[in-house]
Amino acid sequence: MERRDFIRMAPLAGIAGMVAPGAAVAAAAQTGDHTNVQAAVAQTDREYHVQLLQRIANPVVENMAKGTLKKNMPKEKGPGYGLALEKVTYLEAFGRCISGLAPWLALPDDATAEGKQRKKVREQVLQGIVNAVNPASPDYLNxxxxGQPLVDAAYLCQTFMRAPEALWKPLDNTTKKNIVTELKELRRIRPAYNNWLLFAGMVxxxxxxxxxxxxxxxxMVATQKMKEWYAGDGFYSDGPQFSLDYYNGYVIHPMxxxxxxxxxxNNQGSKADYEQAMKRMQRFSELQExxxxxxxTYPAVGRSMTYRTAxxxxxxxxxxxxxxxxGIVPAQVRCAMTAVMKRIFEMEGTFDKQGWLQxxxxxHQPEVADVYTSTGSLYICTNGFLALGLxxxxxxxxxxxxxxxxQKVWSGKPIKKDYHVTY
Structure with missing residues (x-):
């Protein structure tokens, strides 16, 4: 089955969030074994996530490996766009895209079809990283x-932190040296007084x-300010003024x-700070679920909604x-996220005819894009696929x-009562 056909399978049926039964499910059903059917459906979910992630990432990863990203990537931009597009959109695309790929690429090689795909993508990403910091490459990134490169260099750093064995250690010494040089150049940038402090901290x-x-x-500044900006019940304010949006998801909690x-x-920070931040992220995620x-579907509120599954x-x-x-079991997250992905990525217009995100x-809703959003910005959505690292x-x-x-609430089934937390 072609990748695009696989992703455009039948609408939701049965338990919402599952893809339509494929050959594995049909074969299991013929045995009459309910357990085997459920296991086959779960495996189909993984196949769906893998194929969809590849569909999203391949245009960026393949072009970056070939040195043709700048040549081939569209440069769609939001109304009133205010950045220097050619100087920022390519690092946005590559850094954000591979930060979501990293956990999947960190899995060991194996002889499965997925394993072979993963190895190929890993090799492309590694070559893309080499090109990104090679001044002689057509895709040498800015x-x-x-100021925008500080943001997307932080996602590049997050890539290496998520998959050091797969995506940092294999790089040659010249490339590593080039990366360090570029990262230290970012110290010229004075970060904005909001989530940007975390970008500087991540680098x-x-x-x-x-x-x-x-x-x-x-x-130190990033740590202290986020402590001060904690608004309660799992939410941080993005700067001194609270805004209801998804920046706790896009940036704040993960970074x-x-x-x-x-x-x-590295004995440069408090373990207690980390544990408290983890508890707050757990509370935020409980609300997200x-x-x-x-x-x-989910509430379409706030800035940067074009970041989708991120x-x-x-x-x-x-x-x-x-x-x-x-109280949240892994399978319910898997099924919920599959449903979200189907709602977003199976809608006509999410991809253009060449396979790039719009x-x-x-x-395709360009009117909702922000003044800092371009094609490259959209590839942060791969960060909704981190569970493929399992x-x-x-x-x-x-x-x-x-x-x-x-689903339980609106079908009259028992659920866990919700209540705010104070940590």
Missing amino acids: FRTE EAFLLSIHEEYEPLRT LTDMLRVLAD RMIAPDG AFQPLVQLALMHQLPE LGICG PAEDPFWSEAPAEWTA
Whole structure:
């Protein structure tokens, strides 16, 4: 079956969030064994996620490996776009895209069809990284001018922190040296007084993790300000003024916990700070899971809604870490996220005819794009696929499908009562 045909399978049926039964499900059904049917359906979910992630990422990864990203990537931009497009959109696309791919690429090689695909993508990503920091490459990316590269260099650093053995250690010494040089050049940028403090902190945390000289002031300021901006019940304010949007998902929870973990591991930060941040991310994720409606939709509120599945990054990152909140089983997250993906990525217009993402939430809706959003910005959506870093036999993938909270609520079934937390 062609990849695109696989992703456009039949609408939701049965337990919402499952793809239509494929050959494995049909074969299991013929045996009359309900357990085998459920296991086959769960495996189909994984296949769906893998194929969809590849569909999203391949245009970026393949072109970057060939040195043709700048030549071939569309440059759609939001109304009133205010950045220097050619100087920022390519690093946005590559850095954001591979940060979501990293956990999947970190899995060991195997002889399965997925394993062979994964190895190919890993090799392309590694070559793309080489090209990104090679001044002789047509796809040499800009770290040296504008402020936006600080943002997307942080996602590049998050890539290496998520998959050091797969995506950092194999790089040649010249490439590693080039990366470090480019990252240190970013210190010229004064971060905005909001989530940007975490971008500066992430760059320095990565440098610390590879035993390079780092600037502790940047990690200290990011840590302290996020403590001050904690609004309660799992939510941080993005700067002094609270706004209701998904920046806790796009940036704050994942990057804060990743940064604090590196600091604690290197005796440059408090383990208690990391543990508190994890508890807050768990509470936020508990609320996120409840926000996914029975049909896979979720509230379209706030800035940067074109980032799509990246909104649920904390939820899937906790699944990857086996740290989901109490009362949420992995299978319900898998099924909920599959439903979300189907709602978004099967809508006509989400991809253009060449397979690139287009501006929008569900389909092509350029009017909702922000003044800083271009084609490259959209590839942060891969961060909704972090659970693919779990092997196929993990309960997240192998357990029978499970209803998520909103499905239970609106079908009259028992659910866990919700109540705010104070940590």
